[in-house]
Amino acid sequence: MSQAPLSPSPLPRRHRGFLAVVFGLLLALTAPGAAAFAQTTADPSYETTVSWSVRPADTAQGTGRPNFAYELNPGGTAGDALIVTNRSVDPIDLGIYAADGFLTADGTLDILAGGEPSTELGSWVDIDVPQLTLASGQAVEIPFTVAVPADAAPGDYAAGVVASMLVTGDDGTITERRLGSRINLRVLGDLVPALSVTNVSVDYHGTPNPIAGGAATVTYTLVNDGNTRLSPDVNVSVAGPFGWAPVTAAEEVPDLLPRSSIERTVELASVPPLALLTAEVTATSTVVSPGITTDAALPEPLVSNGSAATAAVPWTVLAILLVIAALIYWRIRAHKSAKVQQQRAIDDAVAAAKAELAAAETTDGPAPVPAGSAATPGSP
Structure with missing residues (x-):
């Protein structure tokens, strides 16, 4: 089981009911039998040799288990035990409690912090020894009982049972370190997955x-x-x-x-x-x-x-098509404009020629008769 180094949490002593959980219980959801381990935050200034481990005891409920799992009817009970071992060189004081499990935003299973009230499985677990002092190297079996209320709804529940240490800093801040094992419970009855x-x-x-x-x-x-x-x-x-x-x-x-x-x-x-x-x-x-x-x-x-x-x-494709369309439109307009100008020049030239011809006819008038060619009236 992993060691949990100390790390501070800036929480005033008067807020014991809402202790910051620096070492949250990370109980993997990737497999039904995945073992629990403690989250650690590395802070070299707080590294010590304080360490402990927890594991399910070998009982009538099973042996060699990575965590606790039960199937009970409403009103049913199960007795079990947690083994806590002090792996430190000095004695340590620990609190033992159970709390409801919940999913964090990233889908990791965590449990409520010490002092926060549980309303489901965490509140159905009764710990025989909620406080204990362990000598260096000492291992103690902590019995507990899971008692399902008679009116509990069928389905799955999750919680954790932990060994917790409260550390008070020189400035009065309190840090909770905890290490525990997951509890899976199925209350028998109609299962309705959705x-x-x-x-x-x-x-x-x-x-x-x-x-x-x-x-x-x-x-x-x-x-x-x-x-x-x-x-x-x-x-x-x-x-x-x-x-x-x-x-x-x-x-x-x-x-x-x-x-x-x-x-x-x-x-x-x-x-x-x-x-x-x-x-x-x-x-x-x-x-x-x-x-x-x-x-x-x-x-x-x-x-x-x-x-x-x-x-x-496809904005880039549309932009290219728009440019191509604009070029085609410009070419068509330019071609039409050139034809119009050419026709206009032709029309202007024809009109000018007609105007010159008409002006010439108006200025010259009828052709004159030559002298001596006219007949004299009364001549034989």
């Missing part, structure tokens, strides 16, 4: 190169609306009209607890600009076993979909 894909959006980012494709950014939210823990496999695709030129990407998403949600963003490259871009998000979810051997049949995988569309305008 997952919705919401808030799907897509943005397109083109490039100046008219041949190369742009990038599409797809954002979506997965919401676990059911009462089971789900493991979604997500496929994100974008395509042009009529499904032309599809680009797809597979997305790894952490397990989702009931009534939890997670927002994800996927970048897809080499997406051609085909005027209209449609994004499709398909999530195929399976119900996760609580982590113990069971003969109970799990529900069939469920498929959820969401979509969105946006404009993917």
Whole structure:
């Protein structure tokens, strides 16, 4: 089990009810039996030899377990134990408590900080020894009992049982260090898995190169609306009209607890600009076993979909086409203008010639009769 170095948290002593959790309980959701470990923040000025470890004890509930897992009916109970070992050179004082689990924004499982009230599984765990002092190298088995209320709703629940140390700095700030193991519980009854894909959006980012494709950014939210823990496999695709030129990407998403949600963003490259871009998000979810051997049949995988569309305008191509169209228009106009000017010159020349001819006829008049050629009246 990993060691947890000390690190300060700027929280006044009077706010003990809202202790900052510097060493959060990181309990992996990637596998039902994944072991818990403590998050550490490196601060060399606070490095010490203080260290301890925790693990599930070997009991009637199981041996060699990475964490705790139960299937109980409403009103059922289970007894178990946590082994805490002091790996420090000096004695240490630890508090033992359980708290509800929740998903962080990135999908990591964490538990409520010490002092924050639990309302579900964390409040159903009764610790026999909530405070203890361990000598160097000493290991102690801490019994606890999980008691499910008679009116508990069927479904999956998550919590953690931790060994915690409070460290007070010289300035009165308090830091909580904690290390623990995850608790998975399935309250038996009707399992109703449900997952919705919401808030799907897509943005397109083109490039100046008219041949190369742009990038599409797809954002979506997965919401676990059911009462089971789900493991979604997500496929994100974008395509042009009529499904032309599809680009797809597979997305790894952490397990989702009931009534939890997670927002994800996927970048897809080499997406051609085909005027209209449609994004499709398909999530195929399976119900996760609580982590113990069971003969109970799990529900069939469920498929959820969401979509969105946006404009993917090939601006560079349009600009090139616009320039070409402008050149063609200019050439046509120029050709027409030249023909008009040529015809006008011809018409002007013809009109000038006609005008000269008419002027000449008006100035000269009828031709004169030669002398002596006219007949004399009364001549024989």
